[in-house]
Amino acid sequence: MAEDKIIVPTMAEMTARGEKPDVLFWVGCAGSFDDRAKKITKAFVKLLNKANVSFAVLGAEESCSGDPAKRAGNEFLFQMQAVTNIEVLNAYEVNKIVTACPHCFNTLKNEYPELGGDYDVVHHTQLLQQLLDDGKLTIEGGNFKGKKITFHDPCYLGRGNGVYEAPRELIAKLDAELVEMRRCKTRGLCCGAGGAQMFKEAEKGDKEVNIERTEEALETKPNIIATGCPFCNTMMTDGVKNKEKEGEVTVMDVAELIANAGDL
Amino acid sequence: MGIANIIFIVVLLAAVVLFARNVGKIRRNIKLGKDVDRSDNKPERWKTMIRVALGQSKMVVRPVAGIMHIFIYLGFVIINLEVLEIVIDGALGTHRVFAFLGGFYDFLIGSFEILAVLVLVSCIVFFARRNLIALKRFKNPEMKGWPSLDGNLILIIEILLMSAFLSMNASDYLLQARGVEHYTAAGAFPVSSMIAPIFSGMTDAGLVALERFTWWFHIVGILAFLNYLVISKHFHIILAFPNTFYSNLNAKGRFTNMEAVTREVKMMMDPNADPYAAPDPNAPPPEQFGAKDVTDLNWVQLMNAYSCTECGRCTSECPANQTGKLLSPRKIMMDVRDRVEEVGKNIDANKGEFKEDGKSLLNDYITPEELWACTSCNACTQACPINIDPLSIIVDMRRYLVMEQSAAPMELNLMMSNVENNGAPWQFPAADRANWINE
Numbered sequence: 207m208a209e210d211k212i213i214v215p216t217m218a219e220m221t222a223r224g225e226k227p228d229v230l231f232w233v234g235c236a237g238s239f240d241d242r243a244k245k246i247t248k249a250f251v252k253l254l255n256k257a258n259v260s261f262a263v264l265g266a267e268e269s270c271s272g273d274p275a276k277r278a279g280n281e282f283l284f285q286m287q288a289v290t291n292i293e294v295l296n297a298y299e300v301n302k303i304v305t306a307c308p309h310c311f312n313t314l315k316n317e318y319p320e321l322g323g324d325y326d327v328v329h330h331t332q333l334l335q336q337l338l339d340d341g342k343l344t345i346e347g348g349n350f351k352g353k354k355i356t357f358h359d360p361c362y363l364g365r366g367n368g369v370y371e372a373p374r375e376l377i378a379k380l381d382a383e384l385v386e387m388r389r390c391k392t393r394g395l396c397c398g399a400g401g402a403q404m405f406k407e408a409e410k411g412d413k414e415v416n417i418e419r420t421e422e423a424l425e426t427k428p429n430i431i432a433t434g435c436p437f438c439n440t441m442m443t444d445g446v447k448n449k450e451k452e453g454e455v456t457v458m459d460v461a462e463l464i465a466n467a468g469d470l
Numbered sequence: 471m472g473i474a475n476i477i478f479i480v481v482l483l484a485a486v487v488l489f490a491r492n493v494g495k496i497r498r499n500i501k502l503g504k505d506v507d508r509s510d511n512k513p514e515r516w517k518t519m520i521r522v523a524l525g526q527s528k529m530v531v532r533p534v535a536g537i538m539h540i541f542i543y544l545g546f547v548i549i550n551l552e553v554l555e556i557v558i559d560g561a562l563g564t565h566r567v568f569a570f571l572g573g574f575y576d577f578l579i580g581s582f583e584i585l586a587v588l589v590l591v592s593c594i595v596f597f598a599r600r601n602l603i604a605l606k607r608f609k610n611p612e613m614k615g616w617p618s619l620d621g622n623l624i625l626i627i628e629i630l631l632m633s634a635f636l637s638m639n640a641s642d643y644l645l646q647a648r649g650v651e652h653y654t655a656a657g658a659f660p661v662s663s664m665i666a667p668i669f670s671g672m673t674d675a676g677l678v679a680l681e682r683f684t685w686w687f688h689i690v691g692i693l694a695f696l697n698y699l700v701i702s703k704h705f706h707i708i709l710a711f712p713n714t715f716y717s718n719l720n721a722k723g724r725f726t727n728m729e730a731v732t733r734e735v736k737m738m739m740d741p742n743a744d745p746y747a748a749p750d751p752n753a754p755p756p757e758q759f760g761a762k763d764v765t766d767l768n769w770v771q772l773m774n775a776y777s778c779t780e781c782g783r784c785t786s787e788c789p790a791n792q793t794g795k796l797l798s799p800r801k802i803m804m805d806v807r808d809r810v811e812e813v814g815k816n817i818d819a820n821k822g823e824f825k826e827d828g829k830s831l832l833n834d835y836i837t838p839e840e841l842w843a844c845t846s847c848n849a850c851t852q853a854c855p856i857n858i859d860p861l862s863i864i865v866d867m868r869r870y871l872v873m874e875q876s877a878a879p880m881e882l883n884l885m886m887s888n889v890e891n892n893g894a895p896w897q898f899p900a901a902d903r904a905n906w907i908n909e
Contacts, residue, residue, distance in 0.1 A: 214907045233903075235894040244906040265904035269893030277846050278882050279760065279868030281728045283890055285735040316724035321732065361847040366723025392852055393531075396789040401846030405885035405895055409843040412794030419789075 212251045216265040217298045227262040229333070230300045232314065234307035235270050236436035242443065243436035249465035250306050250330050257343040259333075261304070267294050273309040276317065278402040285321065288313075292323035306330040306461060308363035308435045309400075315367070329363055331372040331434050331460050338379060347468025350380040355463070356387055356428040358419065358442060359394035360435035373434050373460045380467055385426040395419050397433075397441035404437050420445025424455065431457045478560040478689075485693035492700040496776055499814040503769035508716040515715050518857070523714040528855040532783070535599075538592035542628070545589035546707065549582050549635070556689050566642075569656030579657035583639060587661050590632045597625045607782035610791075612801040617703070617780055624704050631691050638684035640665040641677045650674050653681075706779035710856045713777035716770050717857035722848040725865055730757045760869025763830040764810040767863060774858040775806035784850035784860060790843040797843035799850035799860035805835035806863060832867055841867050842879055 220227055231254065236243040254261050272287030295303075303325045305311050315327035328336075337343035355377050363369045370391045377384050389395045398408065398415025408414060420442055423431045431442050436459075443457045458466075508515075521527045526543065530536035558567045569575055600608045600621055608618070639662035645653035659666075669677060699705045706713075737743050761767050784799035785791045791798050809831045817824050832838075844864045851859050871877045878886070885895045893900045 212907070214904075216904065233906075235896065238903045238906055239894060239896055239898045244909070247906060263904065263907075265907075266901050268903055269900065270889045270895060272889070274895050275886055275889055276725055277865075278878060278886065279865060279870075279872035280878070280886055281731045281759070281869055282735065282873060283886055285728075285731050286738075287889065287893070289735055289739055312721070312723035316721050317727065320727040361845070361849075362723045365848040365852050367721050393787065393849075395792075396845045396847035396849065398789060398793075398845060401844050402882055402885065403845050406842070406879050406881040408793075409790070409795045409797070409839055411790070411796075411843075413792075415789045415793050415845065418793055 212248060213255055214251055215262045216267075217262045217300075218265065218267065220262045221298060226299070228260040229302045229304050230295070230298070231261050231263050232271075232303050232305035232307075232310055233263055233268060234305055234310045234436070236440075237306055238268070240436060240440070242439060246306055246436060246439070246459040246461055249459065250334075250461040252465050253334060253337070253343060253461060257337045259337070259342075264294065264298075271310045271313040272317075273313045274402045274405060276313065277400070284317075288318055288321045288323065292318060292321055295323055295325065300325060302326045302328070304328050304330055304333045306434070306436070306459070308360040308366070309437070312362040312366050329367075329369055329372065329434065331363075331376055332369065334461065334464055335372045335375055338376070343464075345379055345464060345467045348381055349467050350382040350430070350463060353380075353382045353429040354385050354427060355380070355382045355430045355432050356385050356423050356426045357390070357460075358387070358397065358423060358431060358433040358438055359391060360433060360438045361394070361396050361400050363434055364394055365392060373432070376460050376464060377432060380463060382430075382463075385428060387422050387426055389422065395422065397435075397438040399437035399441050404440075414445075416441035416445040417448055420449055424449060424451060428455060430463070431455060432460050432463060433457065434460050472563055475561055475563050481690060481693065482557065482560070485697060489696050489700065492697070495814060495818075496700060496705070498817075499810050500769050500772045500776060502765050502810065502813065503767050503772040504765075506768035506770055508770060511719060514719055518717060518719065519711055519715040522717075522855070522857060523710045526855070528853075528857075531853075531855075535596075538595060541585070541588040541592045545585040545632075548585055549589075551578070552582050552635075553689070553692060556685070560689060565652050565654060566656040569654065575656060576658035579639070580660050583636065583659060583661040586632045586635050590629060590636075593625045593628045593632070597622065597629070600625070607786040610782065610785060610798055610800070612798055612804055613780070613782075617804065620702050620704075621780070623698075624702065627691065627695055627698070631688060631695070634684045634688040634691065636662050636665055637669075638681055638688055641669055641672075641681035641684065644669060644672075645674070645677050645681060648674060648677075650678065703779045706777050706856065709773060709777035713773055714857050716773065718851075718859055718862070722851055726862070728759070728869070730759065758870070759873035760871070761863070761866035762832045762870045762874070764806055764813055765824075766870070767806065767831075767866060771859070771863050771866075772806065772810055774860075774863075775803050775810060777856055778803040778807065778858055780804060781855065783853040783855065784858070787849040787853040789845055789847060789849065795840075795843035796837065797840045799864075802836060802840070802860045802863055803858060805831065809835050832870065836867065838871055838877065841871065844868075 217230065233247055237247040269291055270287055271291065272284035275287065276284035303314055305314065308329060311327060311329045314325060357373055357377060359370065374384060395418065396415060397419050423442065433439055433442060439457055439459060446452050446455050446457055526540055529539050555566065555568050559565060599605050639659050642653060643659045643663050644666050646655045669680065672680065758766065764772060780800055782800050788797065788799055813824060816827055841864055846861060848861060851861055888895050888897050892898060
């Protein structure tokens with residue numbers, strides 16, 4: 207990937223240079239370590255580079271937001287993580303944070319303020335929409351023109367925080383056909399990963415939640431299942447594989463759609 | 471004033487006193503919950519109550535049930551204006567005391583009749599949905615026995631009350647037409663005038679008897695129904711209002727912050743804290759983390775349980791329940807109510823003191839398997855037509871399991887130790903976090 211080199215400054219580097227970025231990109235654990243999610247991270251960074259956004263990451267100074275611990279009921283571990291992260295963020299005088307993970311987004315936005323971490327937190331789809339609206343980013347090329355795309359609402363983005371339109375408006379800008387699933391927006395069905403389920407086997411039942419959701423997505427006969435969460439991405443990708451549809455249907459993050467619209 | 475009026479007044483007073491006493495008990499039970507401050511942002515709270523409870527905005531998400539529910543709701547609220555007249559007539563021995571309103575009275579009685587028909591039809595459809603069509607959500611395991619009977623009883627009582635109301639009007643209409651003494655002409659009867667031919671063969675005395683019987687049946691039925699509310703899921707008609715008023719106004723994704731934990735974490739992180747310091751002898755005993763029993767929940771959560779009418783929309787939207795897991799958010803609410811009722815009865819039986827009964831909400835009512843099936847997706851809280859929050863109860867109980875009993879599923883313990891040791895839920899070295907940049 208030599209031709210599309212990405213530029214990712216860290217907060218430590220920028221601070222050493224006496225600079226301060228406009229926005230901190232909170233990468234999250236999935237975005238940092240999960241092979242599939244790392245591609246989303248890179249696609250998003252390419253867009254940030256292209257739009258000349260002044261941003262930085264925490265790099266090795268970032269740690270788990272504490273979301274899975276909190277959902278699992280371990281408030282101690284959550285608060286230890288939160289307080290440690292807040293110390294780092296406040297030391298760098300961070301004001302604005304963008305993240306591609308709805309779980310980090312929710313936790314940083316809603317659960318950090320009470321512990322002393324008050325930031326303007328946005329989901330990456332919201333920032334991308336802003337960049338497009340401001341003309342700082344343009345979609346070049348029509349790789350997705352006429353493609354059928356269905357959007358799976360991540361629970362912590364949609365119901366959790368009422369963000370339904372930003373990802374949809376981005377998809378609309380691709381000249382693609384947005385096809386909604388039977389259950390979408392406020393009534394969207396979970397992918398099955400939330401509430402720390404990502405890290406455990408599901409309880410005994412007669413079906414996996416991600417299979418149920420994938421079947422519903424496939425009913426719309428899409429070319430692409432789009433989402434805005436690394437965990438949803440994993441669950442839907444597994445679902446598509448389970449249904450042996452990986453040849454026809456790809457699961458992509460909205461940031462990847464925008465980045466790949468014109469072979470960026 | 472005749473003997474009938476005196477009997478009426480006695481029945482009325484007894485019904486009201488009994489109802490007030492039982493509501494007092496429910497209030498006491500709800501207050502067994504911990505304190506939680508929901509006194510903020512009053513304008514938004516009023517708006518939520520008006521929109522969600524009064525305006526039924528979340529009911530119509532499912533149009534068929536929603537619209538019919540609105541018929542029954544309007545019927546209940548509006549036809550009860552008629553109860554005021556019935557009460558005055560019953561106490562004073564008058565006949566249609568509001569008849570002096572003239573044309574407006576005709577309009578009122580006419581609209582009550584039309585509403586009564588709509589209520590009747592809706593109740594019959596609802597009865598069929600529960601018993602003939604047998605919608606899945608009315609057949610979940612937690613609905614076996616009393617909950618199903620309760621649902622059917624409510625519908626049957628409403629069907630009987632509306633039938634009595636219309637029969638009363640039909641006999642009144644005939645008596646008025648015949649010019650029978652006491653039955654002065656008043657009211658318009660668009661519906662009962664069509665039923666009247668059924669009774670037209672009856673004598674005047676027979677009609678008076680029918681009119682009196684249905685009048686008594688209707689009003690005593692309403693008073694009995696009032697007292698049935700307190701043991702029934704139907705109590706939602708009252709609690710829906712405070713329940714929406716005090717509902718959670720924060721973003722649904724935001725879980726509560728545990729202050730007790732914050733204090734300890736801050737102390738642990740304080741570099742000046744003395745790790746060998748003796749505990750403050752005046753410090754309050756350490757708080758239990760999370761909820762094991764109903765008294766560990768807050769009063770809003772307990773009020774939620776009494777407000778639940780077991781419609782099952784939460785359960786039918788729940789991803790865990792849809793895929794055959796044991797979790798049913800409705801059952802969580804029903805269990806909380808059953809347990810708090812049990813605790814309340816225990817307190818009543820033991821002169822106002824709870825006597826340890828060796829039981830708890832956790833395990834005796836709600837199993838860990840149910841709690842661990844939740845994806846915290848908020849489908850249940852979104853679906854609830856009156857903003858009940860089963861998720862907050864699930865989370866509080868998980869907190870007890872994890873922080874008091876260290877009883878998380880093994881894989882979650884692994885995830886948590888990873889977070890603790892290397893700052894990620896997976897076993898990757900923290901130092902490698904930025905490796906993706908150069909990969």
